[in-house]
Amino acid sequence: MSRFPWGALLALLLGLGAGLAYAWTISPLQIIDAIPSALRDDFKDQYRSAIAAAYVSTGNLERAKARLALLDDIDPIEALNAQAQRLLANAEFQSADQVVLLSAALQGNGIALVPPPTPTAQTENTQPTQPQNTPSLIPTSSTQDIVTATLEIAPTQPLLVASTPRPTQTPIPTIGAPFKLIAQESLCDSNLPDGLLQVLVLNSNRRQMPGMEIRITWEANDDRFFTGLKPELGNGYADFLMTPNIAYSVQLAQGSDVASGLIAPACQTSSGENYFGGFKLTFQQPK
Amino acid sequence: MKINRWLFIFLAFVIGIGAGLAYGWFIDPVDFFDLTPDTLRADFKTDYVLMVAEAYHSHRDPGISARQLAIFGSQSPTSIASQGLTYARANQFAEADLVLIQELVTALQAWSGIP
Numbered sequence: 001m002s003r004f005p006w007g008a009l010l011a012l013l014l015g016l017g018a019g020l021a022y023a024w025t026i027s028p029l030q031i032i033d034a035i036p037s038a039l040r041d042d043f044k045d046q047y048r049s050a051i052a053a054a055y056v057s058t059g060n061l062e063r064a065k066a067r068l069a070l071l072d073d074i075d076p077i078e079a080l081n082a083q084a085q086r087l088l089a090n091a092e093f094q095s096a097d098q099v100v101l102l103s104a105a106l107q108g109n110g111i112a113l114v115p116p117p118t119p120t121a122q123t124e125n126t127q128p129t130q131p132q133n134t135p136s137l138i139p140t141s142s143t144q145d146i147v148t149a150t151l152e153i154a155p156t157q158p159l160l161v162a163s164t165p166r167p168t169q170t171p172i173p174t175i176g177a178p179f180k181l182i183a184q185e186s187l188c189d190s191n192l193p194d195g196l197l198q199v200l201v202l203n204s205n206r207r208q209m210p211g212m213e214i215r216i217t218w219e220a221n222d223d224r225f226f227t228g229l230k231p232e233l234g235n236g237y238a239d240f241l242m243t244p245n246i247a248y249s250v251q252l253a254q255g256s257d258v259a260s261g262l263i264a265p266a267c268q269t270s271s272g273e274n275y276f277g278g279f280k281l282t283f284q285q286p287k
Numbered sequence: 288m289k290i291n292r293w294l295f296i297f298l299a300f301v302i303g304i305g306a307g308l309a310y311g312w313f314i315d316p317v318d319f320f321d322l323t324p325d326t327l328r329a330d331f332k333t334d335y336v337l338m339v340a341e342a343y344h345s346h347r348d349p350g351i352s353a354r355q356l357a358i359f360g361s362q363s364p365t366s367i368a369s370q371g372l373t374y375a376r377a378n379q380f381a382e383a384d385l386v387l388i389q390e391l392v393t394a395l396q397a398w399s400g401i402p
Contacts, residue, residue: 007292011300019307028317034326043324046358050335053342053355067334 037072044071045083052080052098061105068106077106081210081235085228088211100211107207179256183282188267195242195264196278199250200234201227204287208236213253218246224253244276256283325360329374332359336371337384340391349398352391365395 036047048071055064073079080103087096179201187196201212210228217223227238242248242264249260264276311317327335336356343352353364372388380388 005295005299007296008299011296012303015300015303015305016307017303019304019309020311021307022304023308023311024317029312032326033328034319034322034331035328036331038320038322039324039327040321043322043358046355047324047335050338050342050355053346054338057341057345067338070331 036070039071045086047071048080048083049087049095049099052095052102055102055105056098064102065106077103080106081228084211085235088226089229096211179252179254179283179285181257181259181281182284183280184259185280186265186277187280188265188277190267190269190273190275192278193241194276194278195244197240197242197248197250197262198278198280199227199238199240200280200282201236201238201252202282202284204285206284208234210235212236212238214238214240214250215253216240216248216250218243218248242276242278250281252283323360324358330378332367333371333374333378333380336368336391337375337380337388340368340384340387343391343394344387347394349391349394353395353398356395363399365392365399368392368395 036044039047048068051064051067054067055061068076068080071079080099084096084099084103087093087099187198197216199214201209201214203209208227210226212227213224214226215222215224223240225238225240227236230237230239233239242262244264246263247260248262249258250262251258259279259281262279264278267275267277269275324332324335339352339355342355343349352368356364356367359367368388368391372385372392375385375388
């Protein structure tokens with residue numbers, strides 16, 4: 001009766017463990033052919049910014065979509081919106097505009113983009129040809145996209161609306177209808193700061209819009225603030241603290257109804273304490 | 288047969304190591320994340336260069352392009368763009384894309400003072 005080779009089994013397991021330890025921790029495979037989705041988050045942000053900048057330059061939405069897909073974001077639009085908020089918070093307004101513009105285009109709310117003329121007369125194929133031995137990176141559509149839709153976001157990027165003469169028809173950017181002030185509520189809530197002015201900006205589909213510039217004027221002063229800097233309260237949310245007894249006027253920089261005569265209302269708690277309330281304004285772009 | 292027994296154990300150990308290496312390197316290698324752009328595959332790097340070139344064609348500011356290319360690490364922006372151009376040429380990118388990258392390379396060379 002032969003005995004079970006416990007010694008050999010133990011040696012096999014020890015060898016297996018040693019091999020795995022070497023392969024996983026001591027000398028893992030060198031990374032030389034990474035894909036964009038494996039990048040660190042801040043580098044993914046830069047990758048997205050580059051995609052947006054290229055999109056703004058070329059107007060090629062299909063190519064931008066293909067590039068965004070490489071990042072494997074669960075929701076590319078949300079990823080772009082969140083990045084736009086981070087850029088705004090860092091005062092990188094031009095990049096934020098580009099990212100917001102791409103996000104809007106993905107949602108079908110883009111503005112007309114006219115790509116600058118290509119530097120050569122040879123424009124038969126504007127798509128990069130991919131190497132045969134690597135997966136296709138970019139769609140192979142042979143047409144150069146020109147995105148047309150009504151203006152819904154006011155980019156400050158001057159390149160977006162270049163009226164470049166072209167032999168073919170050039171879409172003219174259409175200015176979207178001014179935003180409507182659809183709600184103005186006076187709020188008395190002692191849990192909120194005194195004189196809090198809340199602004200909510202919605203697009204025609206009632207989706208909140210980040211990066212919208214809001215102008216506020218009072219007496220001989222003015223100021224501006226942006227939606228999206230407090231994403232925990234909503235992408236289209238912005239607020240401003242009003243000084244009591246001063247009348248303010250609020251308007252979206254892109255063009256909207258004006259909410260004027262906003263004076264922080266005098267309120268009282270149930271225990272009889274006086275405090276100043278605020279306002280909540282909701283702007284929406286008409287369809 | 289004591290020697291045979293130890294040989295058998297040694298062989299089992301070696302087989303175990305081989306199996307462990309094969310599994311750890313080929314079957315289920317370590318998942319990498321939080322990587323830096325210099326580890327990107329050459330075609331993705333080149334596409335990034337192309338994105339920068341496309342944007343450059345509009346803004347015409349080589350400084351902005353150089354900052355965008357700086358994510359690849361210590362190499363000079365001109366060198367990164369040139370490598371992208373080489374790859375794009377070798378892999379038959381569309382002529383319009385090659386022209387854009389060439390335009391970027393030329394601008395970066397002038398910007399950085401490389402003749």
